[in-house]
Amino acid sequence: MLPWSSMHILTSPYLWILLFLVGGAVPIIYYLHQKHTYWLRRGVPFIPASKLLSQFVRLMLGRLQVRTIFEEFYVSLAGHKFGGSYQLTRPTLILRDPELIRSCLINNFSCFHDHQGVAPCPKVDPLSHNLYQLTGEQWHQVRQKVAQAFSSAKLRLMYQTLQGCAERLDAHILRLCSEGEKEEIELCAKELMGNFSMEIIAASALGIKSDAIQDPNDELKRMMDRAMVFSWSRFFGMLVQLLSPRLVKLLGLRSAEKEVEEFFERIIRDTVQMKSTAEGETRKDFLQILVNLRHAEQNNPQTAADVSVITDDVMMGVVSAFLAVGYDAVAVVFAFCLFEVAHRPDVQDKMFQELQSLKTPAAVQLPYDQLKNLQYMEQVISETLRKYPVSVVLGRTCTEPFRIPGTSVLVEEGVDCFIPILSLHHDPKYFPNPEVFDPDRFSDENLHNIVPGSYLPFGDGPRACVAYRLVILYMKTMLMTMVSNYTIHRCSRTPKELKYDGGRFFLTPKGDLWLRLRRRK
């Protein structure tokens, strides 16, 4: 029989609460320990869970940006070709070595063909059937079709549309100057480039004219801005996804707000209808090309309805992604580029001389075939994308077990792999003096210094950015317009150092970005 004092303890509610907590905590601690020793057990260098926890807390408190998390990983794993980390409890691999990166993206593409993230589920998320999210064979089929929209022949046609947008941009700046009877004008480059990007994306994706340059309240632009903001509900969606991708579908979590989604649906549906009935289609925009591909599929007796590739869901997904992703990524890369050249009159002069040497009356009239001769301008574009890779990190999922060459480490199916593009582009080992904007890194004489796999603004391999040639075309159109008509300068409101906005998906300058433009005589 127990002494009286022991009996008293046994009947105490505190004891039972304590036992309950300990009983509950032990299996949880064991579970977390098992999960967080995944890389230790495989002999892979890893970021300790305590560091990940502190990063998570700082992220929640707004003291850390997603970009910085990957920069810290890159630094912590210095000296290693790869290393382990965790997304909550999911093992994640960070790839640091350019050769290994190429091996995953190109030589062993079959092991890494899907992007990291939620697989599409059009019933719950109508915009999820986009090329980025599609997986496996369906991705392959849609990619083959969509890639046709970015062939040289199609880009040549799109260029005509872009020239019209460039003329409107120039007319707008000229009007601002003449209103104040000024030779020069100060303006917010981020806003101007956002509006210009909206016009070129609307024209090349949908074939419609946006009035964003003239009208800052343009509805299409307002919706795009809402589509690309990193909200708490999205963050919650990402956390749920880490716990269980199935839960995302069960809870019906979407990639965009309902209103934005409905807007996209309406605008795409109306434009498709207009194009399907319009006679003498011109095939100058992306949606028109998809409509034509769909007609070809429907008119082909060998294409059964159930194997059609360009379905309504796919049409909706790929076009809305073109609009939202294209608009935001292109707008920021334009702004970064102008910011850098504003500090470098020598770089502007060289681009101007190059344009002059092509002897075209107005830069925007430069024929498509001559664009390839703008070699120095291409170097400026490459260096902008080196210093500011708008996709700071690239995420792929391991789709087939992969043994890391020269090691016994087996990457298991389902493990997410991240490539920290921004950190590679700023690693002095690959790009000496990385903070210096130096277009000559990409000159013919210096090109051999770039280590394959260290420069990845558009990713690499069969799943690289499908639109990269179009992006270069956009950038050339923008630079030709600006450099041939204006000199670009800093002004008193130009920030000395760029800070980044943590609330955007892409690398985005924080705050306004004021510059001064002076009309060339």
Ligand code: HEM
């Ligand atoms: C500055 C502009 C841009 C940059 C830096 C950029 C960068 C990237 C990167 C890094 C990827 C991932 C590649 C990989 O996994 O290897 C990607 C994929 C993609 N990009 Fe871009 N992009 C830009 C603009 C655009 C535009 C304007 C479009 C419009 C169509 C676009 C459409 C896509 C699509 C559809 C994918 C997914 C391709 C696939 O999964 O097959 N991008 N982009």
